[in-house]
Amino acid sequence: MTPHMAERRPTMMDPPVESLLERVDSKFTxxxxxxxxxxxxxxxxxxxxxxxxxxxxxxxTSVSRKPLSIALEEVAAAKITYHRPTDEERAGEAAEGEEQ
Known part of the structure; x- marks a missing residue:
């Protein structure tokens, strides 16, 4: 191993949290x-x-049988994404709820 390369420590998490956070805007998301x-x-x-x-x-395709592990693998593979509603979309939904 060359001295200038950072050594990657093994973790129990696969895919690594760092790669998952690149796909979303926050840990909460x-x-x-x-x-x-x-x-x-x-x-x-x-x-x-x-x-x-x-x-x-x-x-x-996952070797895991745990739903959460499969979900995280989907996030890492960009198979699932999220949509954060805009203020206008939230206002429209609130108006529709008041009409009912």
Whole structure:
């Protein structure tokens, strides 16, 4: 190993958190996105024997059986993304809620 190369320490996290944070704007967004997708994947696995469902199956091939790990792999592979609503979109949703 050459002295100018940074040594990468092994971690239990794969994909590494640093690479995941490059795909989102904050740690909070990463946690929220992975949790939401992990619940969807868990629901998908639970309804497998019941016929066609509305939940999207995992978008990556994974050796993991844990929904959250699969969700993080999807984030790392840019298979899932997020959309942060603008102020105008939030105002429109609030107005629609008041009309009902």
């Amino acid at each position: 990463l946690v929220t996105l992975a949790a939401m997708r992990g619940r969807q994947i868990n629901s998908y696995f639970n309804q497998l024997g019941e016929g066609l469902g509305t939940i999207v199956p995992p978008q990556v």
